[in-house]
Amino acid sequence: MNVLQQNEKVTPSLKPRNARVVTRCRVLHVVPHSTRGGIFRVAVDLFRSFAQDEAIALAAAVPASRGEEESFPFAGKYVILEGSRVQQFWALKHMAQQCEVIHLHGFTPWQAFACWLARKKIVYTNHGLLGTGRKLRPHECLKLVLLKLFLRHAVHRIAHVSRFMQACMISEYAVPAQKCRVVYNSTPWQAQPPHFNPTAKLRIGFHGRFVSFKRIDRLLRVAALVAQHRAVDVVLVGEGPLQNEIAAQAASLHVPLRLESYTLKVEALVSTFDVEIIASQDEPFGLSVLESIQTGHPTFVFADGGGCTEIFEAETSWFVCSSEAEMAIKISSLQEEGQRRHVLNLLEKLQQRIHREFSRVKFRDGYKTVYQELLAQN
Numbered sequence: 378m379n380v381l382q383q384n385e386k387v388t389p390s391l392k393p394r395n396a397r398v399v400t401r402c403r404v405l406h407v408v409p410h411s412t413r414g415g416i417f418r419v420a421v422d423l424f425r426s427f428a429q430d431e432a433i434a435l436a437a438a439v440p441a442s443r444g445e446e447e448s449f450p451f452a453g454k455y456v457i458l459e460g461s462r463v464q465q466f467w468a469l470k471h472m473a474q475q476c477e478v479i480h481l482h483g484f485t486p487w488q489a490f491a492c493w494l495a496r497k498k499i500v501y502t503n504h505g506l507l508g509t510g511r512k513l514r515p516h517e518c519l520k521l522v523l524l525k526l527f528l529r530h531a532v533h534r535i536a537h538v539s540r541f542m543q544a545c546m547i548s549e550y551a552v553p554a555q556k557c558r559v560v561y562n563s564t565p566w567q568a569q570p571p572h573f574n575p576t577a578k579l580r581i582g583f584h585g586r587f588v589s590f591k592r593i594d595r596l597l598r599v600a601a602l603v604a605q606h607r608a609v610d611v612v613l614v615g616e617g618p619l620q621n622e623i624a625a626q627a628a629s630l631h632v633p634l635r636l637e638s639y640t641l642k643v644e645a646l647v648s649t650f651d652v653e654i655i656a657s658q659d660e661p662f663g664l665s666v667l668e669s670i671q672t673g674h675p676t677f678v679f680a681d682g683g684g685c686t687e688i689f690e691a692e693t694s695w696f697v698c699s700s701e702a703e704m705a706i707k708i709s710s711l712q713e714e715g716q717r718r719h720v721l722n723l724l725e726k727l728q729q730r731i732h733r734e735f736s737r738v739k740f741r742d743g744y745k746t747v748y749q750e751l752l753a754q755n
Contacts, residue, residue, distance in 0.1 A: 402434050402435065402436040402475065402476050403432075403433055403434050403435075403476060403477045403478065403748075403752065404433055404434070404435050404436075404476060404477070404478045404479075404480055404748055405435075405436050405437070405438065405472055405473055405475075405476040405478070405479050405480070406420055406423070406424075406435060406436070406437040406438070406480045406482065407437075407438050407469065407473075407479060407480065407481045407482065407488050407492060408420050408437055408438070408439045408440075408482055409440070409482060409483040409484075409485045409488065415504060415585065415586075415664045415665065416482050416483060416504045418564075418643075418664065419482070419504065419562050419664060420437065420482055422562075422563065422564070422565050422737070422740070423435075423740070423741075423744065424437065425565065426737055426740060426741035426744075427741060427745075430741075430745070433745060433748055433749075433752075436456070436472070436476065437456070438456050438458055438468075438469050438472055439456070439457055439458065440457075440458045440465060456468070456472065462487060465487075466487050466490075466491050467491075469488060469491040469492070470491040470492075470494050470495055473491060473492050473494075473495035473497055474495045474496075474497070476495075476497060477497060477498065477751075477752055477755050478497060478498045478499075478500060478748055478751050478752060479492045479495065479497050479498070479499050479500070480499075480500040480501075480502070480536075480744075480748075481499060481500070481501050481502070482502050482504060483502075483503060483504060484501075484503065484520070484523075484524045484527065486520060486523055489523075489527050489531070492531075493527070493531045498533045498534075498751040498752075498754065498755070499531055499532045499533055499534075500532070500533065500534045500535075500536055500747055500748070500751065501527075501528065501532045501534070501535050501536070502535070502536045502537070502538065502560075503535075503537075503538075503542065503546075503661065504538060504661060504662070504664075524550075525550050525551070528546075528550055528552050528556075529550075529551070529552065529553075532556065533556065533751055534556055534557075534558060534747050534750065534751060535552060535556050535557050535558070536558050536559075536560045536743075536744065536747050537557060537558065537559045537560070538559075538560065538561065538562055538661050538662035538684060539559065539561065539661060539662045539663075539683070539684030539687050540559055540684075540687060541659075541661070541662075541683045541684040541686075541687065542559075542661045542662065542683075542684055543557050543559055545659075558743070558746075558747055559743075560740065560743035560744055560747065561662070561687075561734070561735050561739065561740065561743070562662055562664050562667065562735070562740060563667070563735050563736055563737045563739065563740035564664065564667045564668050564671060564731075564735075564737075565737065566644055566667075566668050566671040566672065567671065568671050568673070568728040568731070568732070569648070569671065569672050569673035570673055571673045571674075571721040571722075571724040571725050571728070572673050572674065572721070573651065573652075573674065573675060573711055573717055573720070573721060574651075575651040577608060578607075578608040578609060578610045578633075579603065579607055579608065579609045579610070579651050579652070579708075580609075580610045580611075580612060580649065580650050580651045580652075581596070581599075581600050581603070581609055581610070581611050581612070581650070581651070581652055581653070581654060581708075582611070582612045582613070582614065582647065582649070582650030582651075582652070582653045582654075583596055583611075583612075583613050583614070583615070583653060583654055583655065583656070583665075584613075584614035584615055584643055584646065584647050584653075584665055584668070584669075585614075585615050585655070585657075585665045586615055586616070586617045587613070587615055587616060587617025587618065587619040587620050587623055588617045588618065588619060589619065590657055590658055590659060590660065591617075591655075591656065591657050591660075592656040592657055592658045592679075593613065593619065593623050593656060594623075594626055594656075595654075595656040595679065595701055596611070596654045596656040597611065597623070597626050597627050597630055597632055597634075598630065598701050599654060599656070599701050599704050599705050599708070600630075600632045600654075601630040601631070601632050602701065602702065602705035603705050603708050603709055604631075604632060606709050607709070607712070609632065609633070610633050610635065611627065611632055611633060611634045611635070612634075612635045612637060612646075612649070612650065613634065613635070613636050613637070614637040614638075614639065614643060614646045614647065615637075615638075615639055616638060616639055620636065623636075624636070643668070644668070644672070647668060647669060647672050648672045648673075650669075650672070650674055651674060652674055652675045652676070652677065652708055652711070653665075653669040653672075653674060653675075653676045653677070654676075654677050654678075654704070655669065655676065655677070655678050655682065655685055656678075656679060656682075657678070657679070657682050657683065657685055658679065658681050658682065658683070659681065659682070659683040660682050660683045660684050660685045661683065661684050662684040662685070662687075663678070663682065663683075663684055663685035663688060666678060666685050666688050667688060667731060667735055670688070670724065670727050670728060670731060671728065671731065673724070673728075674724075675696065675708075675711065675720055675721075675724060676696060676724075676727075677696050677697075677698060677704050677707070677708070678696065678697055678698070679697070679698055679699070679704070680697050680698065680699045682697075688727075688730075688731070688735070689727070690730060692723070692726060693723050693726055693727045693730070695707070695720070695723055696723070696727070
C-alpha cells in the first residue's frame with residue numbers, strides 16, 4: 378500500500394525499481410490522459426476534496442503527453458507514467474498492487490488490463506460517451522466488447538455521473554444494478570453574481586471537447602439565427618478531432634468564430650462569455666454546465682442533452698430548449714429589460730440549486746461512501 382513520492386516524475390522500467398516508498402496509499406486513481414478537459418478537472422477536484430482526509434489517502438497515475446508540462450495540480454501523490462506503452466503498463470500494475478482500491482476514470486484497454494492483473498477492488502467512472510446511438514468503427518466495436526466484459530467481470534462498483542448514465546449502463550451494457558451508484562460531479566468554481574451585459578457584439582461561448590456528441594453544429598446554427606437580429610461572436614474553448622469541420626461550418630454560416638485551447642485557466646476564459654450554449658446530445662453529465670452557471674451568465678442546453686438536463690428542475694427549465702429556433706428566440710429575448718431581470722432571477726435559483734445538490738461536500742461524500750464500501754471488504 379505504498380506509492381511514489383509526491384509530484385515525482387518517473388520513467389519506469391519494466392520493474393520500476395526507482396519507485397521510492399514514502400507513504401501509504403489506499404485509493405489509486407488512474408486518469409486516462411493528461412489533457413485539461415473535464416475528466417482531468419474532475420480528478421483534480423476530487424483530490425482536493427480528499428486532501429485533508431487521512432483515512433482515504435489518494436494517489437494518481439497520469440500517462441504523459443508529448444510536450445506536457447511536468448507538474449500537475451493534484452493535492453496528493455501522483456506519478457507521470459512515461460516511456461513505452463509496455464513500460465507504462467508494468468509501472469501502472471506495480472502501483473496498483475500497492476493500493477487497496479483502484480478508481481478508473483474511463484476505459485483504456487491497456488490501463489484496465491494492468492489494473493485487473495493487480496487483483497484489487499476496482500471502481501469505474503465513465504465521464505464520456507458510451508458509444509451507443511451511432512455507427513462505430515471496427516476498433517471501437519472491439520473496445521466496446523472489452524468494456525462490457527470488464528464492467529461485468531472485473532469492476533466492483535460503477536460510480537455513474539448521472540441517473541441518465543446509470544440507466545444507459547444498465548440497459549445497454551447489462552450491468553448489474555447492485556454494482557451501480559450515482560455520484561454527481563461538482564465544481565470548485567465559486568458562484569458569481571448573475572449578469573448579462575453584452576457589448577456591441579453578443580459573445581456566445583462553449584467550453585469542452587470538439588467531438589460529435591457535443592453537437593457544436595447546433596450551437597453554430599443557433600448563433601446564426603441570433604445573428605439575424607444582432608451582431609454575435611462565437612468563442613469555443615477546447616480541442617478535439619472536429620476542429621476543422623467546426624471552422625468550416627462556421628464559415629459557411631457566416632458566423633465569426635474564435636478557437637481557444639484548453640488551459641487550467643478555463644474559468645477566466647469562460648467568464649468572458651455573455652451566454653453559453655452546451656448543445657450536447659446524450660451528455661453523460663455536463664460539468665461544463667455547472668461551471669458555466671457558476672460564472673453567472675445565462676446557460677442553455679437542449680432537452681435531449683441527457684445528464685445535462687438533470688442539473689435543472691421544473692422551476693429553472695426555461696434554460697432547457699426543445700429546438701434551435703426556441704433557443705435563439707430565448708437568447709434574443711434577453712435584450713428586453715423585464716425578461717432579463719426574470720432570467721437573472723432564475724439563474725440565481727440555479728446557483729442555489731448547485732450549492733445544495735451539486736456541492737463539493739456531496740461530491741466528496743458520495744465517492745467516500747463508494748470507497749468505504751470496498752475498503753471494508755478487504
